[in-house]
Amino acid sequence: MGWWLNSGVWTMSMIIIIISSVQADSPYRFLDWRVTYGNIYPLGIPQRGILINGQFPGPEIYSVTNDNLIINVHNDLDEPFLLSWNGVQLRKNSYQDGVYGTTCPIPPGKNYTYAIQVKDQIGSFFYFPSLSLHKASGGFGGLRILSRPLIPVPFPEPAGDFTFLIGDWYSRHDHKTLKAFLDRGHKLPLPDAILINGRGVSFSSSLTVQKGKTYRLRISNVGLQHSLNFKIKGHHMKLVEVEGTHTVQSMYSSLDIHVGQSYSVLVTMDQPENDYPIIVSTRFAARELVVGAALHYSNSRQSLSSASTVEHQHQHPGDEVDWSIKQARSIRSNLTASGPRPNPQGSYHYGQINISKTLVLESSAGLVRRKQRYAINGVSFVQADTPLKLADYFKIGGVFKVGSIPEKPTRGRRGIRLDTAVMGAHHRDFLEIVFQNREKILQSYHLDGYSFWVVGINRGTWSVASRREYNLRDAVSRSTTQVYPESWTAVYVALDNVGMWNLRSEFWARQYLGQQFYLRVYSPVPSLRDEYLLPNNVFLCGRASNRHITP
Incomplete structure (x- = not known):
């Protein structure tokens, strides 16, 4: 069956097809979503947004470890559409990753049913549209x-x-206008505002709490390019979880949250019963943007208004980068806490495993044919005419070449070349990845399908001697890491998930203009133990259009 019927009606044959690609012995949650355009009012004036079931932001997904999520997505937009699941590891199932390198987009007027299992995972994540500038x-x-x-x-x-x-957030430009900027070879303009849950007018939203009680806040930076600082005036936040890892429970007065990252904190309402501003502001930015929401004690008689002064956040002692690096290093795994299984998180001794290979990934920016491009190790990614995972499955030649991006920067080579960059790696390898940033901006990187241990962060240029600084005991495990200006970040990752996985800049203009590649994690002997079969309901496009799925 090529795709689900547009009626959205679940039939027994549909359910059987879906269940065949996920775990049949775990609970199921069925969701039916319709993606449309509609008027939204994030800054108080109407603009066209992308809605899911009429909502902006879209509906929140509630699930439990090992649940199977069956999400039927109807595309009512006027262009192809995909959803991706930021931080969800999709064990053995890169076909459901929802990026163009693994999946044909959902055509306008059609629908596709994602079948994903949140296998052996807990924590705070988000989903987002991965094509073009839909985000x-x-x-x-x-x-x-x-x-x-x-x-x-x-x-x-x-x-x-x-x-x-x-x-x-951009109020003066929608996704089509921004895409046109980039397609013409320009850089993305500066954003107009910061949003909290879809609202950008200070104190237009509030969170009502009761004195003496403790609340959990899950905070995700779903923006396009800016790091943000989050704080609640008069209150401290106890960090308890980062992208699926329970952390050492340290207290923070504010948190830097970089693009693509998710944090979970506990806040105890221990202040006099008033209203307090929740402040979100840009960090490492050419222009400061600030927005506020209200933390409202239920018996408070003092309300905040949009006329209230929103304080500046750049009041940290010392250098902005040094302050943020110190905070990043303080975030560590809670080794005594159980994760999704009853064994402690610290039972996996990542620091005692031999490194199979070291990748050094260095970003760059420049003009190619008079148009702005971004690259990793001198290669700027261009989309192929066929999703790479389908080309790999059907053994279609000429779509991509493994090794088309070097594993380390080539010092003698200048400039940027265009290619469909794919790097090869073997299943069960244990990689050291060094993100080297010689640019003067902070960057953020994400690897689909995996969590990695952030073992080192520092200024300057990485060298073998930098390994002496690594945290080899309780580094935090997550899927998105920041790299500070003219600095490096090192991570360890165990390649236990076969598939074609996207490694990308989370700065969306950079991702769109080439700062990404695919990591092909390969097992020479195909096995259902390592990777699921191609889904029966998959769309086929490009050079795979005339192929047939073998049952």
Whole structure:
């Protein structure tokens, strides 16, 4: 069956086809989503946004470890559409990753049913539209994976659990206008505002709490390019989870949250019963943008208004970069806490594993044929006419070449070349990846299908001697890491997930203009133990259009 019927009616044959590609012995959650254009009012004036079931941001996904999520997505836009699942590891199932390198887009007027299992995962994540610049108009939402009832969580049950989706926003340009900017060879203009849960007018939204109680806040930066600082005036935040890892429970007065990252904090309402500003502001930016929401104590008689002064956030002692690096290094895994399974997180001794290979990935920016491009190791990614995963599955030649991007920067080579960059790696390899940033901007990188240990962050140029600085005991495990200006970040990753996985800049203009590649994690002996079969409902496009799926 090539695609689901547009009626959205679930039939027994459809359900059987879906269940064949996921785990049949775990709970199922069925969602039916319709993606449309519609008027939204993030800054109080109408603009066209991308809605899911009429909502902006989209509906939040609630799930429990090992749940199977069956999400039927109808595309009512006037162009192809895909959803991706930021931080969800999709074990053995890169076909459902929702990026063009693995999946044919959903054509206008058609629908596709994602079948994903949140296998052995807990934590705070989000979904977003991965094609073009759709993310600039909406289509994103929160995704939480709760622990199974028998698995202990390392903190008491909070009185409430709330999601904060924060990000930079364009009010004067929609996704089509921004895409046209980039296609003409220009850089992305500066954003106009910061949004909190789809609202950018200060104190137009509030969170009502009760004195003496503790609440959990899940905070995700779903924006296009800016790092953001999050704080609640008069309150401290206890960090408890980062992208699926329970952390050492340290207290913070504010948190730097970089593009693509998700944090989970506990906040105790221990202040006098008033209203307090929740402040989100840009960091490492050419122009500061600030927005506020209200933390409202239920018995408060003092309200905040849009006329209230929103304080500046750049009041940290010392250098902005040094302050943020110090905070990043303080975020560590809680080795005594259980993750999705009853064994402690620290039972996996990543620091004692031999490194199979070291990748050094260096960004660059420049003009190619008088148009702005971005690259990794001198290669700027261009999309092929066929999703790479389908070309690999059907053995279609000429779509991509493994090794088309070098594993380290080539010092003698100048400039940027265009290619469909794919790097090869073997299943069960243990990689050291060094993100080297010689540019004067902060960057953010994400690897689909995996979490990695962030073992080192520092200024300057990485060398073998830098390994002496690594945290080889309790580094935080996550899927998105920042790289500070003229600095490096080193991560370890165990390649235990076969597939074609996107490694990209989370700065969306950079991603769109080439700062990404695909990591092909290969096993020479195909096995259902390592990777699921091609889904029966997959769209076929490009050079795979006339191929047939073998049952």
